[in-house]
Amino acid sequence: MATASAVERETLRALPSDASRQVQWGFADRYDLQLLVQSSRAVARGPVARLVAGGGRNSHEWTEAKAALLEAFDQAGITAVFMEPEEGGLFAGPKNFALALIAFELAWVDGGAATASLAGCLALAPIHERGTEEQKQHYMKLAAPTTPGEDRKPWRGAFCLTEPIPYVGVDTGMLNGKIRIVEWKTGEEPILQVEKRGRFITNIGFANFVTTAVDSDDERIKGSCMVILEEADPGIFDRGTPTRKMVHQLSSTGDPIFNLRVPASRIVGGYDVKDGVLIPRYSHSEVIEAxxxxxxxxxxxxxxxxxxxxxxxxxxxxxxxxxxxxxxxxxxxxxxxxxxxxxxxxxxxxxxxxxxxxxxxxxxxxxxxxxxxxxxxxxxxxxxxxxxxxxxxxxxxxxxxxxxxxxxxxxxxxxxxxxxxxxxxxxxxxxxxxxxxxxxxxxxxxxxxxxxxxxxxxxxxxxxxxxxxxxxxxxxxxxxxxxxxxxxxxxxxxxxxxxxxxxxxxxxxxxxxxxxxxxxxxxxxxxxxxxxxxxxxxxxxxxxxxxxxxxxxxxxxxxxxxxxxxxxxxxxxxxxxxxxxxxxxxxxxxxxxxxxxxxxxxxxxxxxxxxxxxxxxxxxxxxxxxxxxxxxxxxxxxxDRHPAWDEDGKRACWHEDELDALENLMPGINSYAIDVIAGDGSHPAKAGPCVNCAGASRFLSLHAKLxxxxxxxxxxxxxxxxxxxxxxxxxxxxxxx
Amino acid sequence: MSNGYHIVVCAGIVPDPLQTLEPVMSGSTPALKNEMLLPAVLDPWAAHALYEAANLAAHAEGSKVWLVSAAPKSKLQQVMMNVAQKAAFELVPIDAPANGFADAHSVAEILAQAIHSISGLDRSRLLLFGGWESASRGAGVTMQLIGEQLEITDQFQGVDRFTVLPDGSLEIHERIEGGRHLVSICSGPPTVLGWATGNLPEPRNNPQVGMANMRTIMPALQKTKSTSLTQNVRYLSVMPPRQQRQTRIVKDRSAEEIAAELLEWISQE
CATH class of the missing domain: 1.20.140.10 (Butyryl-CoA Dehydrogenase, subunit A, domain 3)
Incomplete structure (x- = not known):
């Protein structure tokens, strides 16, 4: 048995503890977040890890075993984190740090599980950030996990921005999804036709609603917007085929097709009407930026x-x-x-x-x-x-x-x-x-x-x-x-x-x-x-x-x-x-x-x-x-263009005879000269005379200091x-x- | 019972079982190397007692659960971030350097004092729960000693099942040799039950429960004062349990042959 009194030079003794991470990452005074870390970790290192170890990542399809993770997220409070207490959430106030901690814990085991949990928040985020009060109350309530004794299934959402090539992807401005007015009775709310093809859309295998980006295809609608689509809306709500991705297989991803009629109240953030034109309060880019x-x-x-x-x-x-x-x-x-x-x-x-x-x-x-x-x-x-x-x-x-x-x-x-x-x-x-x-x-x-x-x-x-x-x-x-x-x-x-x-x-x-x-x-x-x-x-x-x-x-x-x-x-x-x-x-x-x-x-x-x-x-x-x-x-x-052995370049160099003459006056100057043109006009074997760093001396001195x-x-x-x-x-x- | 039970669960904390446990001498008493740095969990035996207590309380209206724990306060706080999500309880913390090498009599004494001081605790309804054993170096006597200090004479150890009968009496199954149980009927509280594994799974974490518990846990932890433990035990030597792993890859052998070999191997120990 060793003796503890023989203390060695202080060094790292064990992996950093939870307590040290709480201090280091600035949440030592937030027990709500500490609880959340533990509950997320239990899901990650329990059901998620067992699913991955059991080969759950070996299929593109959305399976029952993968779906079971959603319930585990609900029960662990992960789904509700995005919400306010009155909506079924755990705590009031900003949630960015809480979501980051959840993502950290889940991705510790599997990134797809983290994506699956966070994609629901992403679907709700446009509503949360820019939605009308009615939209917020309606969809947050639907998406909130059930409480004991409550008989309903929580709604799941998907966020649909990306479209098949050549449309929106790296450039969020190239929208092909369209929206137009199909019915607008006097004094009533306009009815919209929404057409959108999505690509690589997370959660689409089971989403009950989708927040999607579309552009106007009607002179009576100004610009782009985001619209909320529901699976029961009249028209086509086709979830498409699962994406054959080689990563994040615990999340559901697919290329859906939507062609649905929805009321204009589904425009995220609402709209105004001016001179017979429907003007969304937020363009799709304003929403997605937020x-x-x-x-x-x-x-x-x-x-x-x-x-x-x-x-x-x-x-x-x-x-x-x-x-x-x-x-x-x-x-x-x-x-x-x-x-x-x-x-x-x-x-x-x-x-x-x-x-x-x-x-x-x-x-x-x-x-x-x-x-x-x-x-x-x-x-x-x-x-x-x-x-x-x-x-x-x-x-x-x-x-x-x-x-x-x-x-x-x-x-x-x-x-x-x-x-x-x-x-x-x-x-x-x-x-x-x-x-x-x-x-x-x-x-x-x-x-x-x-x-x-x-x-x-x-x-x-x-x-x-x-x-x-x-x-x-x-x-x-x-x-x-x-x-x-x-x-x-x-x-x-x-x-x-x-x-x-x-x-x-x-x-x-x-x-x-x-x-x-x-x-x-x-x-x-x-x-x-x-x-x-x-x-x-x-x-x-x-x-x-x-x-x-x-x-x-x-x-x-x-x-x-x-x-x-x-x-x-x-x-x-x-x-x-x-x-x-x-x-x-x-x-x-x-x-x-x-x-x-x-x-x-x-x-x-x-x-x-x-x-x-x-x-x-x-x-x-x-x-x-x-x-x-x-x-x-x-x-x-x-x-800068590198100097060459041309006339300009040579002009900046010493000539052998000049140096010989100067050597008598300044002994040793030969050893300082870098680029010397020989008497026969030949030059050192390199790309050109060395670069004159005039103007960059501050840079060079900083570089040398560094x-x-x-x-x-x-x-x-x-x-x-x-x-x-x-x-x-x-x-x-x-x-x- | 119309008013339910007052269930006090005694539970220590131990290093996470996955950690490497290496005994070292710290002054004249042993300790585990880097124990304060290693992640800790609620002692698994006592944790079963807590789950059983929570389950009983949920089915007996008017019941309440207290968790009494002697441990370094800051470590206990970390453990609570997980345990507090599993069941509703009120924490009675004792900031003490309790570990697997602490004197069981001393630990029992401070736990009994803490239980005595619980405001509103009705001894006539008291069920004292705890672990029969411990994942640390358990002396196996702590629950018995607490019961004695509280003058509770009905004591049961190695409990796997606890049933309240229609007349209010308690049916208790204690683990005995050969995988069998000794079934006793006790007229009712106060009673000491040292739990074995019980029958309940570990509850899932529920942050809502945790948030509710934390409203009382954090103030209790802040208020608790440091307590020292008297050490009347002298250790001559300590070592981790012997562990030996011998792996062979054997093919085409029947289950009977494998069982026979295992039996022979066990018999050698």
Whole structure:
């Protein structure tokens, strides 16, 4: 028996506990969310895991076993989370963070189960966000899970936007779904004919109602809108054939066909009539923007869960890799450590874990921001109504009025008295937070899923051949494929990059970003091992690059930073995601360190946990900085034409005879000259004279500084790897696999 | 019984059974390595008692369930996030360093004191439930000792079934050797029942129940004060139960042959 008094150097001792995650991700004071985590986990690691282990993913059809999960979701309170207490929900107030936690727990085992649970919320979201009060009350009540003794089946919904190629998909504006008026008696409500073909529509196998996007096919209807269709409406409600997808098989997906007559009261958000024309209050794009900017965060968190869920099975596999072999006897390094005796196996696992942590921090930070934003948005909507402001342009103009003050607010020191005055302005608070949400949402969707999918491949590779079998513990092969879908649905990567390329240049956001640089330097000063200093330098480099690109032209005189130049804007958006994710990770670890000290259940292992998490921050910051440096360097220099050995090029070089003459005056100058043209006119064997970096000296100095900032990052990785090789893990996974 | 029962369930918390349990010496007493860091669950034996209590309360109008638990407060709070969703109860927490190595007499004493102090508890209707055994190093005597301290003489251990008869008396099935049960009739409360596994499945989580329970659980946890335990037991040595796994792949063998081999193997132990 060991002796506990022989305390080793503090390091990670066990996998992070629920209590530590609650502190780290900011819900230690929300027991309602903690209850929800436990109930979601019980469903995920119970019925969901059993269904996956039993081969439930091996069919495209919607089966009874899959349908049973919906009841499990209902009973666990998952379905009701989206609703308010009076509608059958669990708690009042914003639900973004709660939904993100549910998605995390379900996707820990299976992404399809998470999608199945959340697709119902997605169907209700247009009604919730933009529906009339009558629509909200009617459909929320129908969709609420039954209470004991209640004799009804809860309604399930589907959200139908995507259409068969070449229509709406990556471009939400290319609608083929049509709506027209077929009957409009004087003094009565118009009757509409809705035609829509959907593609890849989740929940369609069992949906009782569908919220769908359609465009006007009638001069008496203005623009597009979203309409609610019910399965009993007169006409065709054809669910179509199940999609033969290779991922998320626990969710129902199909290509439906609708041709239905519905009353105009089904238009989401209602309509007005002006000069005999029916004008929907919200266009389909206004509705889906309000919906997607929230639900995309939960999708990002689904891939996060995959990454973090891979850690335990990989450690177990690595440690047990050689057990059973004649040469691996108990007590030997091979037996005790297995593959973890190899540095590469540990380092790659550390990279995976660090990515998972950053991804979680980004996703949950985004969800928390939307929880903060929701009530502000409602207040601002009231302001619009009070002042008679309608239409996207008028609203934007109304908000632009405080943009300068919002920038000022960001720049003020924390103890400045003017802050409280500025913060008392609702409009200003909204503009500030909205600018952040506009970046965090696409960043979480893009980076968490896109880079997450790459890292899931790494996770699978760390399990060797086992990784691509159905027997792989933790279903890692499935998760790798599922991550690819998560990178695609609800707006593929290109859509997120496009959005970021606009929102990241918002002066309000950039003011906040500058504040983050200062914040990271402060953090670095007090917590030098976090990698915050390197991150701050990388942020500065990114900011310099953005500014440079916004004011520069390429070798042919074309503007660099412009909407159509996605070769410039998209990589810069990618670079920003790395920075934002790494910053969120550091902020979360600081919260863990500070608040965790007040939690008795964390006290014992907290120093070791914080140390390990700090090392992961350092690893991730270094990786993020490297990515940013690479991307920025390519963008800054990549659009200049490389000098050639032509007349212009040679003119910029030294000539051998010049140098010989100067050598007498300045001994040693020969050794400093890089490009020298020989007496016979020959030149060094390379593409051309080296680039004159005039104008980029600031960039080069920042780049060089950033290189130096990476000092110690590999030591952090070594420490993290060492901790991973020594920590305790459970004897077995807590779900069948 | 028209007024129902007052059911007090005594339940400790233990490390999740999937965790690696490695005894270490902490000063002069043993402990489990990193026990405070490992996820904990309600002791499974006591959990069965809780499910039976909730079921009984649901069928006997006017009944109420209390869950009395001695454990480190912060760990108990985490466990409650799951347990509170399974049944309606009022928590009586005792913030104490109770674990598998604590002195059963000391634990029984503080549990009995806590039960004594429950406001409105009617001893004439009291059913004291708990686990017959424990998933930690259970001494197997805690429930008996609590009953003695509360002067309850009708005690039953290894209970698998509990039925209220029409005349209000209680029929109790206690587990005995050979998979059989000893059936007793008890005139009524107060009674101590140390449960074996009972007959009920683990209830599904219901966050609505959890939210309702939490309204009293959180204030109770905040109010509870730290209590120390006296340790009159001296441990010379502790070790986890011996476990041996011998796997062979054998084909074409009949069920009888396999059963015979298993029997022979068990006989060697």
């Amino acid at each position: 919906v997607f900017r929230r639900t995309r965060v939960t999708v990002g968190v689904m891939t996060t869960a995959k990454l973090l869920s891979a850690v335990e099975p990989i450690i177990r596999y690595q440690r047990g890799r050689f057990r059973g072999a004649d040469t691996a006897t108990p007590g030997s390094v091979r037996y005790e450590l297995g593959l973890q005796a190899r540095e590469d196996a540990l380092h790659r696992l550390v990279d995976l874990w660090a990515t998972g942590e950053a991804s979680a921090s980004l996703g949950f930070a985004a969800a928390r921001v939307f929880d903060e934003l929701d009530p502000l948005e409602k207040e601002v909507e009231k302001l619009y109504a009070e002042r008679g402001i309608s239409g996207g342009k008028a609203k934007a103009k109304f908000l632009r009025g405080v943009a300068d003050e919002a920038v000022t607010l960001m720049q003020l020191p924390r103890d400045d008295a003017r802050r409280s005055t500025l913060l008392s302005d609702l409009r200003l608070r909204f503009v500030a937070l909205d600018s952040l949400a506009d970046v965090l949402c696409p960043a979480a969707k893009l980076w968490n899923t896109g880079w997450g999918a790459q890292m899931m491949r790494e996770a699978v590779s760390l399990m060797g051949g086992y990784g691509i079998t159905e027997d792989c513990p933790g279903f890692l092969g499935n998760k790798w494929m599922d991550a690819q879908l998560e990178a695609t649905y609800e707006g593929p990567e290109a859509v997120q990059r496009r959005q970021l390329s606009v929102t990241m240049t918002n002066p309000v956001f950039l003011a906040q970003f500058r504040e983050w640089i200062r914040e990271m330097r402060e953090v670095a000063s007090e917590h030098p091992g976090t990698g915050a200093c390197a991150l701050a330098t990388a942020m500065k480099l990114w900011l310099w690059t953005l500014d440079h690109l916004q004011h520069s032209k390429d070798a042919d005189g074309g503007r660099l930073y412009q909407s159509a130049r996605q070769g410039v804007t998209f990589p810069l958006a990618d670079a920003l995601c790395w920075l934002v994710a790494a910053r969120c990770q550091i902020v979360d670890v600081l919260r863990l360190e500070k608040s965790g000290a007040n939690d008795a259940s964390l006290a014992e292992g907290l120093p070791g946990l914080v140390k390990f998490m700090t090392d992961l921050c350092n690893v991730q910051s270094a990786r993020a900085s490297g990515e940013v440096a690479r991307i920025c360097a390519e963008l800054v220099f990549g659009y 290189d130096g900032c990476l000092t110690g990052s590999r030591l952090a990785k070594d420490r993290a790897a060492d901790a991973v090789s020594k920590m305790m893990i459970p004897e077995a996974l807590d779900y069948p696999a």
